[in-house]
Amino acid sequence: MGRMFEMHRHHRVVIRGAFHEEEFELMSWLEASPFQRACALEPHHAAHLFGHLLVLDRHSFALHRPNILELTGMSSPLGSHRIDDMELRQMVLDRLSRIGGLILVAGPDLSACGIDLKPKVFDWTESSENSQWSGDSSKWPQEKKLLSLHPKLRPLVKAVVEGMTKRGFQPKIFYGWRSVATQQAILKKGHTKVKFSFHNIQKKDGTPDAYAADIVDQRWAWGDAAADHGYWKALGEEAKKQNLYWGGDWKKSPDWAHVQLVPKEQLQRFKKASGL
Amino acid sequence: MIHLVTLFVSIVAGSPSEPAAGAVVWLVVGASDSSPAKIARAAKTLVASGFPALVFETKDCGEKRNVFGVALDVSESADAARASLQRLRPTTKGAYIKRCEVVSRSLLEYRFSAVDSSIADVPHDVVNWEDSDRVSTAINLPDGRDLIAQRVYIKDPDDPMEGRTVHMILANGSGKGTVLSEDCFWPGRFKEHDGQLAFQCAGEEAGDQLLHTVLVFDAKGSPLAKVEHCRNPSLPDGAAVICSKESVNVNGQLKLRPTRVPLMPAKEPAQPHKP
Numbered sequence: 001m002g003r004m005f006e007m008h009r010h011h012r013v014v015i016r017g018a019f020h021e022e023e024f025e026l027m028s029w030l031e032a033s034p035f036q037r038a039c040a041l042e043p044h045h046a047a048h049l050f051g052h053l054l055v056l057d058r059h060s061f062a063l064h065r066p067n068i069l070e071l072t073g074m075s076s077p078l079g080s081h082r083i084d085d086m087e088l089r090q091m092v093l094d095r096l097s098r099i100g101g102l103i104l105v106a107g108p109d110l111s112a113c114g115i116d117l118k119p120k121v122f123d124w125t126e127s128s129e130n131s132q133w134s135g136d137s138s139k140w141p142q143e144k145k146l147l148s149l150h151p152k153l154r155p156l157v158k159a160v161v162e163g164m165t166k167r168g169f170q171p172k173i174f175y176g177w178r179s180v181a182t183q184q185a186i187l188k189k190g191h192t193k194v195k196f197s198f199h200n201i202q203k204k205d206g207t208p209d210a211y212a213a214d215i216v217d218q219r220w221a222w223g224d225a226a227a228d229h230g231y232w233k234a235l236g237e238e239a240k241k242q243n244l245y246w247g248g249d250w251k252k253s254p255d256w257a258h259v260q261l262v263p264k265e266q267l268q269r270f271k272k273a274s275g276l
Numbered sequence: 277m278i279h280l281v282t283l284f285v286s287i288v289a290g291s292p293s294e295p296a297a298g299a300v301v302w303l304v305v306g307a308s309d310s311s312p313a314k315i316a317r318a319a320k321t322l323v324a325s326g327f328p329a330l331v332f333e334t335k336d337c338g339e340k341r342n343v344f345g346v347a348l349d350v351s352e353s354a355d356a357a358r359a360s361l362q363r364l365r366p367t368t369k370g371a372y373i374k375r376c377e378v379v380s381r382s383l384l385e386y387r388f389s390a391v392d393s394s395i396a397d398v399p400h401d402v403v404n405w406e407d408s409d410r411v412s413t414a415i416n417l418p419d420g421r422d423l424i425a426q427r428v429y430i431k432d433p434d435d436p437m438e439g440r441t442v443h444m445i446l447a448n449g450s451g452k453g454t455v456l457s458e459d460c461f462w463p464g465r466f467k468e469h470d471g472q473l474a475f476q477c478a479g480e481e482a483g484d485q486l487l488h489t490v491l492v493f494d495a496k497g498s499p500l501a502k503v504e505h506c507r508n509p510s511l512p513d514g515a516a517v518i519c520s521k522e523s524v525n526v527n528g529q530l531k532l533r534p535t536r537v538p539l540m541p542a543k544e545p546a547q548p549h550k551p
Binding site: 138172174175186190191192193194195196197214216218219221222223224247249250251252253254255256257258263264265267268271 | 401402403404432433434435436437438440441459461462478479480481482483484485486487505523524525526528
């Protein structure tokens with residue numbers, strides 16, 4: 001895959017990497033947010049990576065030279081004529097190598113800070129640190145969604161997923177845990193009928209502890225084709241094999257993708273246990 | 277059938293004639309409260325004591341400050357109200373008479389309870405109930421017809437909505453109506469065409485999205501179409517309903533596709549709703 005530089009906005013350069021959705025942003029340390037600084041690649045690694053990209057894509061570097069000149073503070077007409085590409089590259093590398101100069105940040109589509117050129121293997125260990133549980137939980141990797149479930153629910157959902165896979169489906173957990181804030185935001189948009197659900201259960205310290213998961217087939221999700229191919233019926237069967245409650249059984253308001261560890265009448269108890 | 281019984285008992289019996297729009301009535305008020313949950317319990321207590329009870333909102337009397345009241349009697353003259361009060365006073369000491377200029381096309385005009393009697397039975401530990409789920413509303417259509425969104429509680433341990441239920445009733449005056457739907461959460465997008473009526477109800481959840489069902493009825497309230505997973509209905513020609521078919525992909529994105537569904541002659545007669 002070719003590498004590409006593009007001006008993202010003033011004083012910043014977005015670099016697409018060699019792997020799918022891999023993206024980096026070259027920016028000024030001074031203009032970066034605290035989060036971006038925290039997520040910046042380690043200086044030595046950043047310089048090495050940037051140098052590697054430049055060797056492979058000389059043309060794009062030349063094309064976006066004005067932007068890089070701005071980042072390095074060499075954008076005046078006098079300066080831009082005086083400095084050649086080699087010097088400019090060296091200047092970027094120098095600044096990437098020291099604190100307070102330039103930084104290279106993993107882009108928004110990369111979940112981990114400090115990602116390198118190799119595809120990242122996520123290591124979501126159980127931790128009471130809430131920072132790792134931020135962001136849109138529907139976009140988390142499957143492993144992380146599993147970890148956001150209550151420990152008793154995890155192996156059961158995993159077994160449901162395996163059972164569905166064996167039947168030839170392509171199951172994917174859409175939601176494990178969902179924050180109360182997200183729930184409220186969805187409710188405000190009129191996209192849900194409840195302000196608290198079994199997806200929102202958490203430990204008192206805010207760590208996810210969901211008692212429900214939504215599992216769809218990645219080809220059809222909630223489209224009519226899911227029912228046409230017998231996906232929902234099969235999901236209900238696999239869920240019941242694991243003694244889970246299946247939302248498709250709810251006559252009045254079915255929730256086909258939903259599996260749940262405990263009966264609905266326990267919602268209030270778990271809300272309280274969540275410290276909410 | 278149980279649902280229908282619930283509907284029937286929600287209407288106050290014993291108000292033989294319907295006031296004209298903007299008519300003045302005298303209400304014999306047995307209790308009042310700003311909370312719909314509390315007024316439902318107060319009404320239940322009064323009904324248990326043998327009183328007919330109609331919960332009304334003072335906004336239906338044109339008042340800016342809205343509170344709920346339990347009307348034990350609705351009279352068309354002050355004298356009749358006084359006589360009623362004399363009769364009721366021994367058992368309801370705090371009862372009083374309230375003059376009310378009834379707002380046209382309001383629940384009070386139709387003699388529908390603003391808070392259904394079933395609301396008194398909503399368990400105290402529910403999680404997802406709001407005050408607005410307890411209060412019925414009148415929906416005035418541009419063509420002069422009125423719908424009642426009657427919010428009730430139906431106990432069902434398998435209901436993720438905790439029993440929150442909305443009946444849609446086409447009001448025919450004098451507490452009468454035709455039941456269009458016994459479960460239509462968040463009714464909206466009302467469209468009319470030569471007496472035909474279409475609207476949508478919120479249905480299943482799909483990730484971060486909510487799917488809808490479109491319902492279409494003829495002028496008498498008989499069903500003409502029910503389109504699952506569709507929203508934003510329109511009735512272009514009386515022969516079909518057009519709505520946006522919904523699907524949600526694996527990234528949680530909602531996709532809408534226009535679809536046209538022919539309207540079929542009603543197989544079942546309209547479901548009457550009489551007190």
